Amino acid sequence: MADFTTTDLKTAQVRLINRFQANELRFRRPATYLNFLQNQNFFVPDNSVRTREDRAVEANFRASDPPALGTERLFNHTGPVGDSSLLTLSWVTRTSEFQTSLKRMDNNFFTQADEFDTGVDNCIKAFMNGFETLAINHLFNNRNTVDFDQGSNEGTFDVVEDTFEITNSTNGERAVQITKSILDLNAYSPSYTFYCDETSFNRFEKDLQQGNSNSTNLSFQNEGITFVRSPELGPLFGALVSAYSLGAWIAIQDGSVGVNTWIPRQNREGRVTPEDVYSTMINPVDGLSYALHTYVERFDGTATNSVKQDTKTEWELSLDLAFHDTPLTVAGETSLLAFALV
Numbered sequence: 001m002a003d004f005t006t007t008d009l010k011t012a013q014v015r016l017i018n019r020f021q022a023n024e025l026r027f028r029r030p031a032t033y034l035n036f037l038q039n040q041n042f043f044v045p046d047n048s049v050r051t052r053e054d055r056a057v058e059a060n061f062r063a064s065d066p067p068a069l070g071t072e073r074l075f076n077h078t079g080p081v082g083d084s085s086l087l088t089l090s091w092v093t094r095t096s097e098f099q100t101s102l103k104r105m106d107n108n109f110f111t112q113a114d115e116f117d118t119g120v121d122n123c124i125k126a127f128m129n130g131f132e133t134l135a136i137n138h139l140f141n142n143r144n145t146v147d148f149d150q151g152s153n154e155g156t157f158d159v160v161e162d163t164f165e166i167t168n169s170t171n172g173e174r175a176v177q178i179t180k181s182i183l184d185l186n187a188y189s190p191s192y193t194f195y196c197d198e199t200s201f202n203r204f205e206k207d208l209q210q211g212n213s214n215s216t217n218l219s220f221q222n223e224g225i226t227f228v229r230s231p232e233l234g235p236l237f238g239a240l241v242s243a244y245s246l247g248a249w250i251a252i253q254d255g256s257v258g259v260n261t262w263i264p265r266q267n268r269e270g271r272v273t274p275e276d277v278y279s280t281m282i283n284p285v286d287g288l289s290y291a292l293h294t295y296v297e298r299f300d301g302t303a304t305n306s307v308k309q310d311t312k313t314e315w316e317l318s319l320d321l322a323f324h325d326t327p328l329t330v331a332g333e334t335s336l337l338a339f340a341l342v
Contacts (some may be wrong), residue, residue: 014019027125030132030285032139032195032230036323037286039258050091050262053320058302059087059327087262087327091232095318096123102313104306111225116269120281123317128285135259136232138323139195139250145332150185155179161240161340168246176225179251179339188335190224197234200247200341226254237340246341252325256335262320263291281317289298291318 050057067080098119105112148164149157155166155178164182166175176194181190196204208222230250237248263280268289271278276295283290293316301310326335 004063004259006234020158025121025125027128028132029179030128030135031228033128033131033135033259034286035193035195035226035228036072036135036257036259037288039255040260041137046305051265053091053093053262053264057089057322058089059089063229067104072245087324089322089324091262091320091322092134093318093320094127095316096126097314098123098314099315100313101301101304101306102311104301104304104310105152108305121199124283124285127283127290127317127319131286134321134323136230136236138325139230139257139336140233140236140338142325143250143336143338144334148182148186148337150182152178152185154181155339158242161242161244161338163237163240163242163244163338163340165242165340165342168169172203172246172341173207175200175247175341176208179249179337180225182339183251183253183337184273188256191254192224192251193226193228194249194251195228195230195233196230196249197237197247198229199234199245200249201231202227203247222266237338242340244340244342248338248340251337251339252335256326258324260324261288262322263289263318267291267293290321292316293318 065080065083070077100112100115100119105115110118145162147157147159149155154171154174155164166172166178171178179194180190180192194200194204204222204227233248233250237244245330261342262308264278266278267280270280273320279292279294280289281292284287294313296311296313299310299311299312302308328334
């Protein structure tokens with residue numbers, strides 16, 4: 001039940017030790033999101049250029065336009081002029097809130113500290129689940145839509161699904177090798193990361209016999225490839241017309257994806273007003289500082305297992321994120337290459 005009503009001091013009660021209540025508070029380690037965080041600050045100057053959440057940020061990059069090779073030296077040779085392009089960073093804000101009370105825990109087995117800790121734990125769980133979904137959705141929704149098979153005879157690029165299909169019955173056991181070959185044909189150099197749905201991850205782990213090397217069992221390495229378990233890719237690929245069910249994955253050259261994070265200046269510096277407090281709190285899972293906003297007000301707590309005269313504190317944790325992959329100037333081309341067994 002809500003509001004800690006089941007632990008009111010009406011009967012003799014004991015408390016579960018932390019390891020015995022861990023399953024109730026569990027959440028899946030956000031392996032895909034944490035992989036994005038390895039390339040967190042991908043532009044200069046840093047996030048200080050974003051002075052407020054409604055200020056747009058554009059990133060400049062040099063465009064590729066190699067000239068054709070000549071066949072002789074000329075006295076009057078002329079060359080093209082280089083070009084550049086812009087990437088507009090797309091930010092999202094995510095918040096999570098909880099409430100504590102001055103008097104609610106006075107007649108409860110748990111303490112005010114427990115009430116606070118529970119609120120923080122639930123917020124962290126919500127953030128990690130949500131950020132993992134954001135990272136996986138970014139991979140899937142921004143996968144390359146330009147044929148990248150480069151004439152390979154070991155698979156076919158499906159122009160409807162934007163996915164390179166490998167026949168499972170003939171080449172399934174060579175899927176990793178073929179993926180590496182396609183990445184190389186598209187001029188992507190090792191090392192690589194494969195974001196795998198549950199089926200492909202389990203298959204690669206079994207085929208390459210490297211799963212025991214990682215205690216979390218959410219990623220492992222083999223010959224310059226990092227395999228990341230991204231189970232939410234399964235339903236996304238499964239919802240396509242081809243309904244891929246034998247295994248699907250998105251492969252990139254390392255460093256091709258990243259996420260930038262931002263919180264307001266008032267939180268970074270710390271501000272106290274007559275109405276509220278702006279500060280930060282570190283999330284122990286991703287190590288980032290989140291914006292923390294709090295305010296206090298009087299309230300009737302009888303509806304939330306307290307008393308009529310009470311004081312509540314409202315807590316809000318928040319973080320802005322910009323997920324991105326390396327920009328390319330060709331329409332529809334991205335560095336996120338999708339593969340599937342058929």
